[in-house]
Amino acid sequence: MSDDVYGIKLVDAHHSEDLHIYETIEDTELLTFRFEFARMRDRSDRLSAEITVWMEFNGQDAPPKRVMGPVEQNLLSSTWARSLAKPLQEQTPEYDWHGILSELIPTTIEHHRGFVRMTSAKQWNPEPDASPFLINPFVAASGVTVLFGAGMTGKSTIAVAMAMGVRTGESLFGYEIDPANAGPVLWVDYEAHEDEVFERDLALRLGMGKPADWHPEHELFYARMRGKFANSTSEIRRRVHESGAKMIVVDSVANARGGDAVGAEETIRLFKAMGSLEMPVLAIDHLTKQDVREKDTVTPYGSVFTINEARLMWSVQLNESASMLPATRMLNMKMEKQNRFAHKPPRGWLMEYESNDHDIISRLKITSKSGVDDLKASGTKESRIMYVLSNHPNEYITAARIASEG
16 A cells, blocks of 8 residues: 555555454644444455444544444445545545545455465475464464353353463463463453453452452453354454454353354354454353263264364363362363364363352462363263273273272
8 A cells, every 4th residue: 555645644554354444644643544444245246345434633532533434335336435435525625535445445355355375385484482372281372262161160260260371471370371472362252241250350360369459461351242253253353453462252152153053054154253363262162951961972062063163172071079168169171172282181270269248259269280080070981981990000990880980
């Protein structure tokens, strides 16, 4: 894009699959403009986009003002730019808005329809020190990681703890994170309420021994959603762009998907949308009712389609035998699927908490645990057999003994 377009200096601020943002650079003017082309939908004879223009007063502590849109237009039509330019021309007549919008059209089309990237084997240079994990070994550095389990097992609490690690860049609760990956986290919620997420975050900070007014260097941003995630990716990208988020948490997959919980179409569409963000996504999902009853198979809602689309999957299960003490809960995590990664052994989390007079958790301490107990509680028939065999390596083991001890 040219440095000076009809009196305004424009730069490409952001380009992704269905969101394109351009911003002005004005050293002397009081105004800054931002042009957003969102919700791109491509057909054979039509490329539609929702166009919004924002105006910001430089040096003033005030939110940007929307001066146009969102207006849906066909970018392949040559007649719409003049009508859209009219309200902008009335507010700031010193700029040629028709010329500016006409200049942005071919750039947007090129970015949307062009290659994202193209390389060759000879050009590819591996980075031997680059970790495939954002949080080792729980969250992949790219793509979608699924964290699933039965209700009330603490999946969201674990996700808050992992978000704390990303926000601090510190090794917390027994997992590893590269400080270079530290940054804000965007929590996209379909189930709870912001009070619940922030209450867990506060309880966790107090459990770390921090004062109530202490906050990590990077923020936790909360976004409450209603519509399908796949229909809101441009809005999610906008939030990521504005917040600088390094990880997105989606709670939960079942509600973010919408539609048929075990069907292919909506599940694949959801995972395609999450993957198109090209950043780490931690998606929380549930066990099917059949799995909760049988406890012999471990499959989240969406069945094989969720398993196929996820890059990394961890199941979360409650170790009931280790959770009998008041205000104590032992959770176990087992890697159920991995792409590119070496398989990791089961991991355990000891959660010790205090509650206030309203039975809301007010302080939470999480400690990483590992060992054979984690294998016993991982839930599958295979893991229970392995638990008994590992405790009695030189003995004859019957099916009855496995049933009683496993």
